[in-house]
Amino acid sequence: MTLNAEPPKMTHHRRQIAAALLMLAAPLGPLAAHHSFAMFDPTKPMTFEATVKSLQWTAPHAILWVQAGPVGKYQAGLWSLELPTSPGNLSKMGWSRTVLKPGDKVVVDINPIRDGRRAGQFKKARIVATGKVLGIGAIPGTQPPK
Amino acid sequence: MPKLRRLLPLLALALASPALAQPATDPVDPAPTAADWSAIARLPDLSGTWSPDIVDQNAQIKTNPTPWKPEIQKQVDHMDAEEKAGRPKGLLIDCLPHGSPTFILITHNAIEFLLSPGRVTILGESDGNRLRRIYTDGRPMPEDPDPSFHGYSVGHWDGDTLVVETKAILPQVYLAVSEAVGIPNNGDMVIRERIHLTDADTLVFELEIDAPKILTTTWKTKRIYHRKRQRSHEILEGVCRQGDFHDATDTWGNAIFEPVYQQDGNVLPSPPAESEAE
Numbered sequence: 384m385t386l387n388a389e390p391p392k393m394t395h396h397r398r399q400i401a402a403a404l405l406m407l408a409a410p411l412g413p414l415a416a417h418h419s420f421a422m423f424d425p426t427k428p429m430t431f432e433a434t435v436k437s438l439q440w441t442a443p444h445a446i447l448w449v450q451a452g453p454v455g456k457y458q459a460g461l462w463s464l465e466l467p468t469s470p471g472n473l474s475k476m477g478w479s480r481t482v483l484k485p486g487d488k489v490v491v492d493i494n495p496i497r498d499g500r501r502a503g504q505f506k507k508a509r510i511v512a513t514g515k516v517l518g519i520g521a522i523p524g525t526q527p528p529k
Numbered sequence: 530m531p532k533l534r535r536l537l538p539l540l541a542l543a544l545a546s547p548a549l550a551q552p553a554t555d556p557v558d559p560a561p562t563a564a565d566w567s568a569i570a571r572l573p574d575l576s577g578t579w580s581p582d583i584v585d586q587n588a589q590i591k592t593n594p595t596p597w598k599p600e601i602q603k604q605v606d607h608m609d610a611e612e613k614a615g616r617p618k619g620l621l622i623d624c625l626p627h628g629s630p631t632f633i634l635i636t637h638n639a640i641e642f643l644l645s646p647g648r649v650t651i652l653g654e655s656d657g658n659r660l661r662r663i664y665t666d667g668r669p670m671p672e673d674p675d676p677s678f679h680g681y682s683v684g685h686w687d688g689d690t691l692v693v694e695t696k697a698i699l700p701q702v703y704l705a706v707s708e709a710v711g712i713p714n715n716g717d718m719v720i721r722e723r724i725h726l727t728d729a730d731t732l733v734f735e736l737e738i739d740a741p742k743i744l745t746t747t748w749k750t751k752r753i754y755h756r757k758r759q760r761s762h763e764i765l766e767g768v769c770r771q772g773d774f775h776d777a778t779d780t781w782g783n784a785i786f787e788p789v790y791q792q793d794g795n796v797l798p799s800p801p802a803e804s805e806a807e
Contacts, residue, residue, distance in 0.1 A: 440675065
């Protein structure tokens, strides 16, 4: 079943079903707390250089805001890159609200949002000055101890 | 010496660590022992629920006014006037937590205390958000804790008095004297509290509030809470945002919450659909 098979005017719950099927068809990695990440397209991963505007350290999802020049079909501008979870869980992964600072040059890996806006699912960032890579793993403590 | 016993493993860890020069970044708390739990029985009994003394709240506001800075007082006067004119500012209608110290200063709902080894937890009604974690395990105030609504609280028992210091409160958190009058603390607020029983069923919070961005001096005030033991006073789940929804049924027959139409925090009848308005 594909989305194209849906009638042009979907009711709200039919859209929800379509979104659920889409999620099943495109697994989104180990983390998707609070809301689905199905609005991001894992089949079109992107990597580009950008400058950190801010790390929005808020629950339920932290957001990395970066300024980038033109990237492919996208015009230069501000991107919102949504992290998969909350400051509480990110802290357990070694993140902090100061791990990225305004002005930091970074190379980011993202899955872009499907609707073409400058937004995406954050996957990792490499800080150009230090080479340090900030990634996302499983939430520590949420798995049985080995 | 439960406190020393709790700190010893940290000391041993620090001495054994090859990275001696580096501070311990993730101390490990030992499992509490039977003795740790027994020690709680020697602390003041804070069981039951505690209802705020609202008469005293109002009296405190009138007789011991907040020492607002002159330019802040202008804002407060405006808010007072607007409220009197029937246009109250809804400080808390967004359902974000009251934060400290406003939670303790103006709540009209009961609170309760949970005492556990190394911790005092204060829970309020209306959201799991209305809660405070106070660490009494001997830890120092962290150097730069993440700012939060209720801040980072470190406490200790001075005899039968719980002494608490709270820092790292988000600058947007109101220092409020009512649900319609309050000013964001704007940063650097520090709260010192002495919490103790004054008789068998009366509890007092003695507060010293330093909010250098908005106050001329330390505001010393107090709030009184009365103990209830009746089950009718037990705290019920209160979810602030539940009022933003009404009960509905989807086309599958499932029970769902459906958003209600609101404007400025007031629940209103739905506006006419565009086609009907034409």
